[in-house]
Amino acid sequence: MRIAIVTESYPPDVNGVAHSVVRVAEHLVRRGHQPVVVAPASATRPTPDRHHPYPVVRVPSVAVPRYRGLRLGLPGPRLTEALAAHAPDVVHLASPFVLGAWAMTVAGQRGLPTVAVYQTDLAAYARLYRLGWTEAAAWRRLRSIHNAADLTLAPSSRSVADLVAHGIQRVRLWRRGVDAVRFDPAKADDELRRSLAPDGALLVGYVGRLAAEKRVELLAPTCRLSGVRVVVVGAGPADRELRKTLPDALFLGELHGERLARLYASLDVFVHPGPHETFGQTVQEAQASGLPVVAPAAGGPVDLVSPGRTGFLVPPDDGRAIADAVATLAADPGARRCFGTAARAGVTARTWAAVGDELVAHYRTVLTAPAPRIAA
Template sequence: MRIAVVTESFLPSANGVTTSVVRVLDHLAAAGHDAVVVCPGPAPRSYAGFPVVEVPAFSYRGFRAGIPSAGLVRALDDFRPDVLHAASPFGIGAQALVAARRRGVPTVAIFQTDVAGFARQHGLAVTAPTVWRWLRHIHSYADLTLAPSSATLADLAANGIGRTRWWGRGVDTTTFHPQHRRTEPGRALREELLAGAGPGTALIGYVGRLAPEKRVERLVRLASLPGARLVAVGDGPSRPGLERALAGTGARLLGRLDGPELARAYAALDVFVHTGTTETFGQTLQEAMASGLPVVAPAAGGPIDVVAEGMTGYLYAPEDDDALERAVRVLVADPQMRARMGEAGRRRVLPRSWEALGEAILGHYRDAIAQTASTRV
């Protein structure tokens, strides 16, 4: 197959959309398919042997947003895809879906970003109905819309978006593994993070973008819990304020980490905490579970499907900071419970390979192609 992947985010940006697109491209390359990537610039010139076409873009709160342009349409016309994959379409993805419909190209859209929730977190709640109207319009051009969780599928249905199916997210259980804690670099990192802390101190960790929509200010009260030290991995516009709020607490902000460094950071932790309430999935939860950590996350959106309440961690009422703190306190105080939940969490994510999800999305492509062909008869 020839697949045109139009994505609102790509390398070097690190986020859930980029990760999913990269994993899909890896699978397409391994399976012998052909692809082109269209994304906001700047970006690499190629990935996995596939050409990457940049479109003009602007920055907003640390995001690079692509601008619809004639270059995008030219890229599609030059490549002549069998199917269009629109990753989290909103701007250039919307243009691509419209262009594909006019050319009779089958389309699969991936709903991955809760844009309406993002608007609310940035003080723009009044715009949420307008955002949903725009999303309905965008997805009306998609033959299939794939979403990563039952909560997201319900949101789409409630807001009038149809032709939906489930398509989850995989996790690399080889890269993210508890064994990193026992290696020499892993032990050294943990010793560094615990320097000056009392015996038995537990490391509470957060990994993700440091931005208003992630509600990272909620981490501050966790930094003062007895017997615990806070570790945050990531970067973003909220970092300066978070650094000021955590000054003098002993908390450690490690900045953005990737690859082996990120895997070691996960494995060095004792408890993983997620604070955002607008996640359509929650990939960092899976990575933490693969690393053998119990997780604490809001009972909203994607985490509802990821976390087995009381078995692999705890789900708290999304707006209840006291409930968040209570759940973390329980885990900080009970190393045996942490070990049991961490082991159960790893077992839960072991079957969720990117290879299986890559094969699944190829099936969705074929279904979209067959559906388009049947309407032409």
């Protein structure tokens, strides 16, 4: 099968969309399929992407106002030429909004089946970053794009419900995979622990982009807990402000690969304060690493965290509730161990191979019985 994956984000971007596109494309190659990835040009990687086992076509891009580091791919002939050259059987649209919307139009003109993957709460982004769109306008655009697709895939039950509530049709649940070989509690590093908390403090970690929608500032009450050290891993436009807001936290910047795996495994508790996650990949990586998780009762974490079994779900936007949940875990080492063991057991079967095969099944569905496209 020939698949064209048109994505709004791709490495060197560090986010859930970019990561999942790489894993999907790699899986398709392993299964004998022929993917091509069409992505925005990177400001930091002007040279061709030659290290992937599949072709990557870059299209012109522009920086997103008020969101440093993110670029929008521009519709134009480069994308049209890429689709014509690859002659795909199906077009996969990863978090479509600008580049993906143009790809949907081109696919419609050519009669190509389309699978649209909803992965970013763009309505919340429009509100937080004042991008010139209201939430209602963002939802109108999403409805127009996704209702033109033969199938929309959403990563969590909350995302499915949100899409259906906003009039989006033909929605199915498709979760994300996790590498439980890379993320493994056996990689805990005592020397790393001592370097992060030489006084033996409980290590509480956040991993993710440092941006307004992640609400990392809500960790301030947790930073003030006695015997607790908060470790922040990531980069982004809110980095400088967060260092001022959380002066007692330890900021490590971006970590990748084995360094990130050792960091996860060396923590005691994982926290993710952002209420706008459509899935929550870092939550799942922390669980694979054997960590109890504290997260808001909103979005993707609702599917991932089992309260009182693998961690705690707290009211969204409530830093005090996060701190209280962390304090409860800090006081009970036995509960931390039990929660962490249950968390890993719950995700080890959710491999990228398994979810990749589910995706291929969705491709075959639209190839055999494409649904009529419906205008918003």
